[in-house]
Amino acid sequence: MRAEPIATPAPPALPQRRGGAARLERAVLALAGNHGRVVEHRERSWASITFAGTRHTLRIVFDTPDAIAGGEALIASLPDHEFALPARLVADATVSAVDHVLQPAPQLTVTCEILLLEDS
Template sequence: MIHQKIRHDPATALIRAVLTLARGEAQLEEHRGTAWASATFTGMRHVMRVTLTGREGVAAGEWLASMLPEHEFQIAGHLVADIAVSAIYRREEGTPAMTLTIEALTVEAD
């Protein structure tokens, strides 16, 4: 029998985790992933934009922005080595809205 390592997609898992943390209030606007490597690790850099609308959405966005850097993610086969909100855009007129730009680095755990 041949055993192969199953590679899990860290981008999809990270997006799913962030959207879940946003309590169903966020919509993914964009995700870009680029391969990343150091002398000892391989992984992916991620940049994603999520938008949250309405009062409840903005409250969820504020909470997400404050807790995201300390959250411990469970992504099969990968570690979230770094994650941060790099930009916040707020719209007050009309329906309140917030857009977060999130940057992260995932590395293979194997």
């Protein structure tokens, strides 16, 4: 007797954020064709001698064929994208992890690291 794989549902999307974090999420999802769900968003303060800002870690799940294509577009375009965020400058944007599974259903999970500096 063969055991059937257990389907694990994707985590739900986070509640609607406001302010700069929400604008960042919308800008990143726009790169993915407005596909995907942000399932984790961590924000922590960052500072150097001359700059201050925040470092953001976003984990985004794509679980339909169109969404997965959007996630792949995000992976390709994020590092070189010029963001337009009010009073903020994106100093660094990288894809730090990608997890693509096919079973029990296709799903792409992308983790992004983004450093936002205060534009003064």
